[in-house]
Amino acid sequence: MKQLTVGVVGAGYWGPNLIRNFYENEQVELKYVCDLLPDKLAGIARRYPTVKTTTNYQDMLDDPALDAIVIATPVRTHFRLAQQALSANKHVLVEKPMCMSSGECQVLVDLADARRRILMVDHTFAYHGAIRRIKEVIDAGELGEILYFDSVRINLGLFQSDANVIWDLAPHDLSIMDHLLRQTPKVVHATGACHAGNGFEDIAYITLTFADNLIAHFNVSWLSPVKVRQMLIGGTKKMIAYDELTPMEKIRIYDKGISVTEPQSVQSSYVNLISYRIGDMHAPVFDLTEALKTEVAHFVDCALHGKQPMTDGRSGLRIVRILEAANASLKSGQPQEINLEQPAPTVVPQDFGIKVG
Numbered sequence: 001m002k003q004l005t006v007g008v009v010g011a012g013y014w015g016p017n018l019i020r021n022f023y024e025n026e027q028v029e030l031k032y033v034c035d036l037l038p039d040k041l042a043g044i045a046r047r048y049p050t051v052k053t054t055t056n057y058q059d060m061l062d063d064p065a066l067d068a069i070v071i072a073t074p075v076r077t078h079f080r081l082a083q084q085a086l087s088a089n090k091h092v093l094v095e096k097p098m099c100m101s102s103g104e105c106q107v108l109v110d111l112a113d114a115r116r117r118i119l120m121v122d123h124t125f126a127y128h129g130a131i132r133r134i135k136e137v138i139d140a141g142e143l144g145e146i147l148y149f150d151s152v153r154i155n156l157g158l159f160q161s162d163a164n165v166i167w168d169l170a171p172h173d174l175s176i177m178d179h180l181l182r183q184t185p186k187v188v189h190a191t192g193a194c195h196a197g198n199g200f201e202d203i204a205y206i207t208l209t210f211a212d213n214l215i216a217h218f219n220v221s222w223l224s225p226v227k228v229r230q231m232l233i234g235g236t237k238k239m240i241a242y243d244e245l246t247p248m249e250k251i252r253i254y255d256k257g258i259s260v261t262e263p264q265s266v267q268s269s270y271v272n273l274i275s276y277r278i279g280d281m282h283a284p285v286f287d288l289t290e291a292l293k294t295e296v297a298h299f300v301d302c303a304l305h306g307k308q309p310m311t312d313g314r315s316g317l318r319i320v321r322i323l324e325a326a327n328a329s330l331k332s333g334q335p336q337e338i339n340l341e342q343p344a345p346t347v348v349p350q351d352f353g354i355k356v357g
């Protein structure tokens with residue numbers, strides 16, 4: 001069986017989930033794990049004795065037998081590490097959000113194209129069984145024309161030291177929306193507030209409007225006493241309610257909606273024009289395979305067979321552009337227009353002074 005030789009950089013909180021899934025994939029030889037901190041590597045070496053551990057990223061770049069590098073380090077390091085990996089002709093799977101700016105994302109997209117390497121972003125939820133099931137329902141036209149997308153991701157969250165709640169939490173919901181609807185927003189409006197005195201908003205509300213009448217809203221917060229992970233998607237025919245945390249019936253599809261009829265006479269009141277449809281609800285089952293296992297298999301397949309990843313560099317770029325526009329709106333208090341069909345201006349990125357090995 002064809003094998004992909006892989007190295008993972010970053011063995012902090014999230015990296016070990018990727019390490020486990022790459023290690024367990026039959027088509028992968030997990031050759032390296034790299035981290036700046038030796039104690040992180042000691043734990044990995046105990047658990048996976050066949051894997052080489054290193055604090056020097058250059059070891060992975062210099063190994064001609066290494067096909068792919070998986071980047072699970074903090075966001076500010078993604079660009080440099082991915083740029084070096086692609087320049088060394090490695091396929092790349094990089095954590096979300098893809099980079100700190102759309103300019104950096106565009107540089108990586110262009111580099112991957114030039115080198116004919118796979119560049120994929122870990123938008124994990126796109127590979128989750130529930131989201132895949134919802135996508136099937138939407139793609140089959142069961143909901144009709146999509147009217148709105150409404151998402152809540154709130155809890156008493158871990159305040160980040162280098163990012164606001166939008167950059168921390170919204171990439172998940174924006175990437176779910178991007179994956180499910182495949183429609184590009186035209187205007188982004190965000191409001192939020194910072195309560196911790198560190199300049200980073202801990203509560204935010206983002207509204208996206210589209211060319212037609214579609215509207216999307218995202219509520220993200222680190223300051224909620226309860227944890228909520230809910231999504232509503234409304235269509236002209238049916239509507240979906242998805243609750244990630246409920247133990248049963250996480251996806252509910254409601255045959256509910258409204259019909260608007262033309263008034264029969266000028267005397268008819270507006271209320272008479274709306275009729276309600278209240279039909280059945282059904283709760284479809286979905287594949288319970290761990291999302292990362294599905295995602296790792298997809299990355300391996302793309303790298304071995306030259307296929308386009310579902311969450312490729314361009315999808316990572318789209319999400320970062322929406323995050324940037326949301327941030328600009330937060331700071332200015334004004335809605336921001338966005339044109340995702342235009343390429344992002346490539347930048348010569350500043351040297352962040354990041355130690356890479």
Ligand SMILES: NC(=O)c1ccc[n+]([C@@H]2O[C@H](COP(=O)([O-])OP(=O)(O)OC[C@H]3O[C@@H](n4cnc5c(N)ncnc54)[C@H](O)[C@@H]3O)[C@@H](O)[C@H]2O)c1
Pocket residue numbers: 009010011012013014015034035036037040057072073074075077095096097122123124354355356357
């Ligand atoms: N997909 C998801 O659901 C999900 C969930 C959590 C985090 N993440 C993402 O994963 C990434 C890492 O987050 P985390 O919470 O694991 O961070 P973390 O700080 O816990 O771990 C990062 C690790 O990277 C190491 N590191 C940093 N710079 C390095 C370098 N130059 N070379 C080698 N090692 C280096 C650090 O020593 C640390 O062990 C972030 O991009 C985050 O957004 C994704």
